[in-house]
Amino acid sequence: MTFFYTIALKAYYLIISIFALFNLKAKQWIDGRKNLLNRLKDEIVPGEPVAWFHCASLGEFEQGRPVIEAYKKKYTDHKILLTFFSPSGYEIRKNYEFADYVYYLPIDTPRNAKQFIDIVNPRIVFFIKYEFWQCFIQEIGRREIPLYLVSGIFRKNQHFFKWYGKNARRMLNNFTHFFVQNKNSHDLLNSIELNNVSISGDTRFDRVFAIAQKAKELPLVEKFKNNSKIIIAGSSWKPDEEIIIGFFNQNSRYKLIIAPHEIHSDNISRIINAFTAKTNVLKYSDANETNIEKADVLIIDSIGMLSSLYKYGDIAYIGGGFGKGIHNTLEAATFGLPVIFGPNYQKFQEALDLLKQQAAFAISSATDYEDIILKLLDDYDFILQSGNRSANYVKQHCGATNLILDKLS
Secondary structure (H helix, E strand, O other), X not given: OHHHHHHHHHHHHHHHHXXXXXXXXXXXXXXXXXXXXXXXXXXXXXXXXXXXXXXXXXXXXXXXXXHHHHHHHHOOOOEEEEEEOOHHHHHHHOOOOOOOEEEEOOOOOHHHHHHHHHHHOOOEEEEEOOOOOHHHHHHHHHOOOOEEXXXXXXXXXXXXXXXXXXXXXXXXXXXXXXXXXXXXXXXXXXXOOOOOEEEOOOOHHHHHHHHHHOOOOOHHHHHHHOOOOEEEEEEEOHHHXXXXXXXXXXXXXXXXXXXXXXXXXXXXXXXXXXXXXXXOEEEHHHOOXXXXXXXOEEEOOOOOOHHHHHHHOOEEEEOOOOOOOOOOOHHHHOOOOOEEEOOOOOOOHHHHHHHHOXXXXXXXXXHHHHXXXXXXXXXXXXXXXXXXXXXXXXXXXOOHHHHHXXXXX
16 A cells, blocks of 8 residues: 555656646745755754644644644653655744744655654644644654644545555554544544544634734724725635625725735736726735725735734635635634635635624625625625624534643643
8 A cells, every 4th residue: 555655646646746847836845845854954953842733725724723732832852853845834934933944745655754753752743634644644653742622623535434545544653643623524523433532613604713813003004994884705716706796896995905816917907907997906915004904906916914904894705615725714804704605615614604603605696796785885784693602603613722722731
């Protein structure tokens, strides 16, 4: 099994290497792993206590972040090693202040796993949500290093729970404890005789609640709002923007902020050109105290602002639902905003919960979007009630980080 697994990973590495010739993210993925083990060996001091946290990408990092920061605060003598699989996590968080070392994860081969753990020699290891790298996990288990899964999610269709999943189930035996988000995950693990499981919930609730308490003041956005109702489109993609802008061009009795997922100049230009000529569209990088008051639409062309932007909104549209899946709904919900998103939300427990509580609304078409936006805009009490449900939902689900730290103690 390990032989074929290793061959498959090496083939994957070869494919990424080819893509790296013309794709920036693929190039970052390859370049970040060059001479990686030697760089680790040069930097990590032998014998120092290391807590290793691994995240697939940026979204998983946000789930692990509350635990990392609480762990660092509690165990001040431990060094934090943070690894990523994806460039979208590493490139944004490579200078993360609470980590002593930030690296890409080496390719998951038996040799890499052995050498990596020889160098790092972690006291404790945390994998976030659903990262299951067979060789690393087996090597950690062989050395009897405590290994925890944080904010885990399991589903019946995963290979662990299939008739052919014997080797995958055996791999899970190396985990010291599973902190899972819901009862379904708990029961699925119990069904394969894994009882070292706690329902801790999702650590992202702790993170977004803390963000809301420390939201940055954005004076230019305050001037832009100027007592108007504002719809904020966060992490939007082209299919989302076509619906949002199409409706705005026909009905502009509110103001609009778009914070697209991709902020390169070509994409920003495409978004601006989609508006009618009469619409005053302004990029945030060009905004000043004079021109922002006249703007109808504000395009955010920088990163790191979205979580504070929601403070100024009345309604949030979360992008990604017409693609692989929606982005972070909780950042908007914690500020008490009704949330709208596209049809691909089924894998996100918080989206299901918010829909059930009528704090969120799913759309499949431009007509759906128009119906829900008009209902919200025409009924302030409806906005208020939906938004209150969003905020209360986040507050009620905080506490996962403390539960995890208490269990470690």
